[in-house]
Amino acid sequence: MQTLMINGQSRQVDVPEDMPLLWVLRDVLDMTGTKYGCGIAQCGVCTVHLDGQPIRSCVIPVAAVAGRQITTIEAIDETAVGQAVQRAWLEHEVVQCGYCQSGQIMAATALLQNNPMPDDQAIDTAMAGNLCRCATYTRIRTAIKSVARS
Amino acid sequence: MPMQKESTLDISRRRLLQGGSTALTGLILSSWLPPLVSKSVAAEAATAGRLGDQSIDGFGAFVRVGHDSRVTVISPKIEMGQGMQTGIAMMVAEELEVGLEHVTIQEAPPNTALYADTLMQFQATGGSTSTRYTWEPLRRAGATARILLVQAAALRWRVAPSLCRAENGRVLGPNGQNASYGELVGVAATLPLPTEVPLKTPEQFKLLGTPARRLDTPSKVNGKARFTIDLQIPGMLVASTVTCPVYGGRLRSVDDQQARKILGVRDIVRLENAVAVTASNFWACQQALKALRIEWDLGANVSIDSAQLDEALIEASSRSGVIAKREGDIEQARQQSASQFEAVYEQAMLSHSPLEPISCVAHVRPDGCDLWVGTQVPVFAQQTAARITGLPENKIQVHNQLIGGAFGRRLDFDFITQAVAIARQVDYPIKLIWSREEDMTHDLYRPLYADRLNAALDQQGRPIGWEHRIAGASVLARYIGSLPSSGVDADAVEVAVEPIYHLPNLQVRYIREEPGVVPVSWWRGVGPLRSTYALECFIDELAHNAKADPVTYRLSLMERQPRAQAVLRLLAEKTGWGQPLPAGQGRGIAVSAVFGSYVATMVELEMQGETAFRIKRLVSAVDCGLVINPTSVTAQIEGGTLFGLSASLFNEILIKNGQVQQTNFHSYRQLRISEAPPVEVHLISSLETPGGIGEAGTALIGPALVNALFAASGKRIRRLPLSRMGYYPV
Numbered sequence A: 001m002q003t004l005m006i007n008g009q010s011r012q013v014d015v016p017e018d019m020p021l022l023w024v025l026r027d028v029l030d031m032t033g034t035k036y037g038c039g040i041a042q043c044g045v046c047t048v049h050l051d052g053q054p055i056r057s058c059v060i061p062v063a064a065v066a067g068r069q070i071t072t073i074e075a076i077d078e079t080a081v082g083q084a085v086q087r088a089w090l091e092h093e094v095v096q097c098g099y100c101q102s103g104q105i106m107a108a109t110a111l112l113q114n115n116p117m118p119d120d121q122a123i124d125t126a127m128a129g130n131l132c133r134c135a136t137y138t139r140i141r142t143a144i145k146s147v148a149r150s
Numbered sequence B: 001m002p003m004q005k006e007s008t009l010d011i012s013r014r015r016l017l018q019g020g021s022t023a024l025t026g027l028i029l030s031s032w033l034p035p036l037v038s039k040s041v042a043a044e045a046a047t048a049g050r051l052g053d054q055s056i057d058g059f060g061a062f063v064r065v066g067h068d069s070r071v072t073v074i075s076p077k078i079e080m081g082q083g084m085q086t087g088i089a090m091m092v093a094e095e096l097e098v099g100l101e102h103v104t105i106q107e108a109p110p111n112t113a114l115y116a117d118t119l120m121q122f123q124a125t126g127g128s129t130s131t132r133y134t135w136e137p138l139r140r141a142g143a144t145a146r147i148l149l150v151q152a153a154a155l156r157w158r159v160a161p162s163l164c165r166a167e168n169g170r171v172l173g174p175n176g177q178n179a180s181y182g183e184l185v186g187v188a189a190t191l192p193l194p195t196e197v198p199l200k201t202p203e204q205f206k207l208l209g210t211p212a213r214r215l216d217t218p219s220k221v222n223g224k225a226r227f228t229i230d231l232q233i234p235g236m237l238v239a240s241t242v243t244c245p246v247y248g249g250r251l252r253s254v255d256d257q258q259a260r261k262i263l264g265v266r267d268i269v270r271l272e273n274a275v276a277v278t279a280s281n282f283w284a285c286q287q288a289l290k291a292l293r294i295e296w297d298l299g300a301n302v303s304i305d306s307a308q309l310d311e312a313l314i315e316a317s318s319r320s321g322v323i324a325k326r327e328g329d330i331e332q333a334r335q336q337s338a339s340q341f342e343a344v345y346e347q348a349m350l351s352h353s354p355l356e357p358i359s360c361v362a363h364v365r366p367d368g369c370d371l372w373v374g375t376q377v378p379v380f381a382q383q384t385a386a387r388i389t390g391l392p393e394n395k396i397q398v399h400n401q402l403i404g405g406a407f408g409r410r411l412d413f414d415f416i417t418q419a420v421a422i423a424r425q426v427d428y429p430i431k432l433i434w435s436r437e438e439d440m441t442h443d444l445y446r447p448l449y450a451d452r453l454n455a456a457l458d459q460q461g462r463p464i465g466w467e468h469r470i471a472g473a474s475v476l477a478r479y480i481g482s483l484p485s486s487g488v489d490a491d492a493v494e495v496a497v498e499p500i501y502h503l504p505n506l507q508v509r510y511i512r513e514e515p516g517v518v519p520v521s522w523w524r525g526v527g528p529l530r531s532t533y534a535l536e537c538f539i540d541e542l543a544h545n546a547k548a549d550p551v552t553y554r555l556s557l558m559e560r561q562p563r564a565q566a567v568l569r570l571l572a573e574k575t576g577w578g579q580p581l582p583a584g585q586g587r588g589i590a591v592s593a594v595f596g597s598y599v600a601t602m603v604e605l606e607m608q609g610e611t612a613f614r615i616k617r618l619v620s621a622v623d624c625g626l627v628i629n630p631t632s633v634t635a636q637i638e639g640g641t642l643f644g645l646s647a648s649l650f651n652e653i654l655i656k657n658g659q660v661q662q663t664n665f666h667s668y669r670q671l672r673i674s675e676a677p678p679v680e681v682h683l684i685s686s687l688e689t690p691g692g693i694g695e696a697g698t699a700l701i702g703p704a705l706v707n708a709l710f711a712a713s714g715k716r717i718r719r720l721p722l723s724r725m726g727y728y729p730v
Helices: A021-028 A073-078 A080-091 A101-114 A120-127 A137-149 B003-007 B013-018 B041-047 B084-096 B130-157 B181-188 B282-291 B306-316 B330-336 B378-389 B414-423 B436-441 B475-480 B526-545 B550-556 B562-575 B630-650 B696-713
Strands: A002-006 A009-013 A047-050 A053-056 A069-071 B027-029 B063-065 B071-075 B103-107 B165-167 B170-172 B178-180 B237-243 B250-255 B265-270 B274-279 B293-297 B322-326 B339-347 B359-365 B368-373 B396-400 B430-433 B449-457 B463-472 B506-512 B585-594 B597-607 B612-623 B679-683
Touching (some): A021 B282, A047 A101, A073 A080, B063 B181, B130 B165, B237 B282, B237 B414, B237 B436, B265 B282, B306 B449, B306 B463, B359 B378, B368 B378, B463 B526, B526 B550, B526 B585, B562 B612, B612 B696, B630 B679, B630 B696
Parallel strands (some): A002 A069, B071 B103
Antiparallel strands (some): A002 A009, A047 A053, A047 A069, B063 B071, B237 B274, B250 B293, B265 B274, B585 B597
16 A cells, blocks of 8 residues: 655555556546656656656556655646746646646656746756647746746 | 337537537528539428428438527538638528527538539538638528518518518517518428529628637537547447558468457457457457457558659659640740759658547448448448448438548548448447557558659759659548549649649659559648649749849749739748858748639748758738638648648658658657747738638648758758758757
8 A cells, every 4th residue: 555645645556666656646546647758667647746857657666656746737727936937837828638748747847946047058958758649848938937927 | 201210319519519400490491502403302302392301311401490599500521620611600690690609500411402512513521612611601501591581571571571671580560560580491491492592792791700709619628529539329338450460461371269258349350351359348359359369461562662662653754644634735845944953852641630530430230220420422322331331321320520630531431331331330429449559550641752853954953844743642532432544633633734833834744653562542631732732842043043143033923823922922921031141041932823712831941950950930921811710810821831840851751662651649650749839820811712721731831841950051952851851840
């Protein structure tokens, strides 16, 4: 039995220790906002926050995150920055198919929480791990900058 | 629909969108039917007076107005990121006189009679046809509903309908009367459909042409949107498969002793060419699949590799094939020519690799089957499920879902067939999910193509004869089973047979050369993408050989193409074309008229050493006719261009021992934000019929990039991707 702190709530899950956090979220807790894309930390659609830092939940065993603060897309609007990012995503019409956007928003929120005024280089570094096959990159960059300005 | 079945649908998108049972049982309309369809469910219902409150099986219509005044638009097109459903909602809302905020989208069920796309002749989302097809019928549906609601109000108030008008979901009468659509719908639904349905002219548009917020995006920024892979059906287990690594191979035997011991595993299901595991979660499925000891019969394709395929294709490009187009006399032109020029262009095999991996929820019961799946082809989904289960088609319910990227992948239904084949062997619903590795190695691929172009030129280097030989697999034949007796694949030769340039003595040949080793399919841009690449590279070579400016040279051959000329001139103006650049920098262009739209794209790049380059600017000029939603048009050009850039730079599926070598995004890399230049888009204001825009950008970036590389480096690359040729962006 593992005890997880997800979005401020304590959750007990009876799963093997090496089960990746992603599948605990999706298939045990039915929190499907966090997506599966590659399983090898290459695409970023599974990004969640662990103690405020972005991680790829597809490769993190659940035992490694027990007791630590996990934040997912479902609760990102509980932070001012997360809310601002979501708003900017809609204002700039970033989204196309939307499948990667949970991960993009989690990565962008972490970036802006750590660095309120990221330049292009900082955006590249923070966001390069998040693929978007619809290639909404131009608008992701614009949206991040608009949050930074506000 | 029996109540029991209803209860199993409680999380389906259809149900969610219905909201409540009373809201949508009002007015049901099908005001326009495809001309090929003489009869329809909705038309029959209309003539038989069965529209209205009793008509709960009301699919077969585009528009419904509920008693709560909510408007539901039944979308014959699935949303996969292209913004189509918002566009469709705008078309209806414009004529129905409601705000977009009153509109809810519901996915159309499989129904060829009602929802076949007349441009493609079947019910599908693809080929950049969605706007072109829906433009007329969806506006007409909205207008029909409005006319009936106004008539209902006129009856109530005993005034002439011409004295009433519709506005923002209400009908207003001449003496201050005022009624909501919801109040009027009961009567409106009993009225005969109008025979004349005039549509607004563009100057009357309030909504169309204005930037509208997408209807589907709010739930995509908070994790609430559910794609197929996210669905939960009561009693459902997750299923995942490992399929024979060589296409055409078969399962010989499997030892599942270890796999069955994995916690959460329920069943091991044997299929003809695959083994499936069902379990409480996807991770357990993967652990169990790894623990299987499988013996495959790898079949006949096991010795094939990419080098053989490439060689065969180049050889094929010299063969005669079949004539796809012949105008004038190419031989005579050659005899009269001052010189000839020939070049061969090669394009790689490509995977779709959308970020949502293959997924399909299937529940097979003795009396019926439900599919919850994002599909571009709901009728095909229904048919394959009927074939596998032996159930009649009307017992197969298809609940279409948002798609997490398709790019053509979900025009195929191989995975739906597999999901149903698994589901019929178990007595619970399954959600089939392929691992990324399965998704990439068992795709249906954009085929290899080799285009051999030969131009007979006059003294000034202008073409007086033109031969284009196109060698490659036939996607069309694979998809529909055969080619017409001419042997011409109309998709493969599109653009080549009707180039935007005036090319006298034109001959186009198609040489069908099947790779055999893997199935081939539609990929964003389809035929126009492949031919545009070859044509726009070749014309650029001819311009340089003639020492002519590539824009001027193109314009001189486009006298009959005013819209193509206009986008090219606008592009030249916006990019400072003709202004000199420092050594090591260059600009390349490409122009096309595909999918009913005219687009020109310019790439400006700077060499950084021999083979590295930096893209400095990427600009497109677009005339897609009347713009429905400018935000979506711009977004599609931006995304489509970068999607094509990713493939042009990096992507190639290689075969070794009959097996696909690329397995995940580490070996089939995609463009990242750090490599993505901004895309400038300039729209031309136009009143022409709307064209498709989802693929036009994708088709132009490859040739524009290659042409820019030549301008900057003097090196002419004729094969994509550039990474294979040693060129990389920095």
